[in-house]
Amino acid sequence: MSQPTVIVEAGFGATMLTDLFGWTDISAYFRDGTISRGRTSVDGRFETGTATVTLDNRDGRFTPSNTSSPYYPDVQIGIPMRIRATWDSVTYPLFYGTVRAWPPSTPPGNIDSTVTVPLVDGFYTLQLEDLAQVSYDVETTDERITSVLTTIGWPLGLVDLDAGIATVQATDFAQPETGGEQPALQHLLDVAESEIGVLFMAPSGEVTFRNRIASSGASPVATFDGSDDYTHIDLAYNDDYLWNVVRVEREDGAQVEIDASGAAPRRVLTRDVMPMGTDAEALSVAKWLTIIFGEQRLRVTGLRFKPMRDTSLMSQILAIELRDLVTVQHAPPGGDSLDQDCAVEFITHEIAPQDWTTTLQLAPLSSLETADFFILDTSVLDGTDLLA
Secondary structure, eight states: OOOOEEEEEEOTTOOTTOSSOOOEEOGGGEEEEEEEEEOSOTTSOOOOOEEEEEEEOTTOTTOTTOTTSTTTTOOOTTOEEEEEEEETTEEEEEEEEEEOOOOEEOOTTSSOOEEEEEEEEHHHHHHHOBOTTOEEOSEEHHHHHHHHHHHHTOOTTSEEEOOOSSEEOOEEOOOGGGTOOOBHHHHHHHHHHTTTOEEEEOTTSOEEEEOTTTTTTOOOSEEEOSSSSEEEEEEEOSSTTOOSEEEEEETTSOEEEEESSOOSSOOEEEEEEEOBSOHHHHHHHHHHHHHHHSOOOOEEEEEEEOGGGOHHHHHHHHHOOTTOEEEEEEOOTTSOOEEEEEEEEEEEEEEETTEEEEEEEEEEOOHHHHSOEEOTTTSOOOTTOEEO
């Protein structure tokens, strides 16, 4: 049974904010690893991605204090590390982050020695950067994200932003002594959420923004029917993501509430103090959320794969990215088959010798999210277009 070639590289001497640096290939010492990226709640925000890499350390090269290491003195906390995989002559990015520790492990007998390195993606760095004493003018969402990244010195080559649809208001963060500390990540997530967009870190290291119509007219990147692909499917029919009242409060502006049903019990979804540019935008966001979360239905929530058994399946799994659209088909005994378009919300890879397990957490998309939208000044409007 063949397995993808795992490539692990370290940016000794660099940090996540270093613009250009060289990579050192340490793949020969890789033993196993895990990768987790995404969000665990479809109504929540994307979280800091994590990974672990277990490395052979029998010659002490990954011991920070070892002056005989070929990497000394650069085996440091905070250096970049990336994980990729090559399959069928194609190389796929899987994770890009920084090292949080170099914990050595030597079992009794001193025969073996490893170091299991914990990694965090760029969200961790963005959370550490403070915007206190910084101010911004009125901007579109993508412009504000660019402005913040420029403020903290984020490498411009590690940015992938959709055009923003909404505007965000001017912001003036107070002096530190007046309680004005503001992590860059917090503001970036607020900005993305203010137009129901999403912000996450790509596996190749880019800060990635997808606007609220990113799935408009999208085609599935893969279709999984259970015949020879996924080994397990998770389904749900509950009220976890069901709200009939949406309340949106704009910073320094109005609070908007939409009751979609007028029925009891009232299940309220709240978005507090968003930096939206206008009250009209707050109303637009409330309407979108009402449609997305106002429908009861059976939901596909997860799939598990053992992709090493099929070449084409492995290629699909390695290429899948957060917020990609996939079609899931399921035919249980007794009928009531399911055919659902879903967005990928969370990706986990567990990599061991001659074993690879990938788990996807999914969320079905509403007809609103996949509809074809028209954005003013970008295309020709006809009678069938929806305004974003």
